[in-house]
Amino acid sequence: MADLEQVEARAIELIDRYLPGAGWRFRWDNSRRRAGVCIFDTREIHASRPLAVRWNAQRCEQVILHEIAHALAGPRAGHGRAWVRVAESIGCRRERYDDAGLARESAPIVGCCPNGHEFFRYRMPSGPRSCSLCHRGFDARFLITWRRRAAQ
Numbered sequence: 001m002a003d004l005e006q007v008e009a010r011a012i013e014l015i016d017r018y019l020p021g022a023g024w025r026f027r028w029d030n031s032r033r034r035a036g037v038c039i040f041d042t043r044e045i046h047a048s049r050p051l052a053v054r055w056n057a058q059r060c061e062q063v064i065l066h067e068i069a070h071a072l073a074g075p076r077a078g079h080g081r082a083w084v085r086v087a088e089s090i091g092c093r094r095e096r097y098d099d100a101g102l103a104r105e106s107a108p109i110v111g112c113c114p115n116g117h118e119f120f121r122y123r124m125p126s127g128p129r130s131c132s133l134c135h136r137g138f139d140a141r142f143l144i145t146w147r148r149r150a151a152q
Ligand SMILES: [Zn+2]
Pocket: 066, 070, 079
């Protein structure tokens, strides 16, 4: 588990190194759905406190590098080529920290179709859903069974 004070100190150090004098600041937030965010309007890089406490310092640093890469690449870059180039140049290993990976790890609702495809949701779906991997469009043969898993 990461020491949040150390994570914050490291974040400030990385911001100073890669975004010197550009007025960027670090902030904690309480998101459980995304590890970090880059807010261009206010020049803030946020990291999620509830997720950071579960992760080690290395992973927290990756989250911060991911957001610094957004700040460097600009708001239009998305996760496209320009962003990837910047992210790699500052030592960000992007593939392990995408939103789908985060949902797989932390979303409380897990669904499974009869053929074993898994789905991850933050809320219990209201009506029946069928597996989009087994069949495009609704098909009652491939209904997803949802369950709530223990908080982690
Ligand atoms: Zn991103």
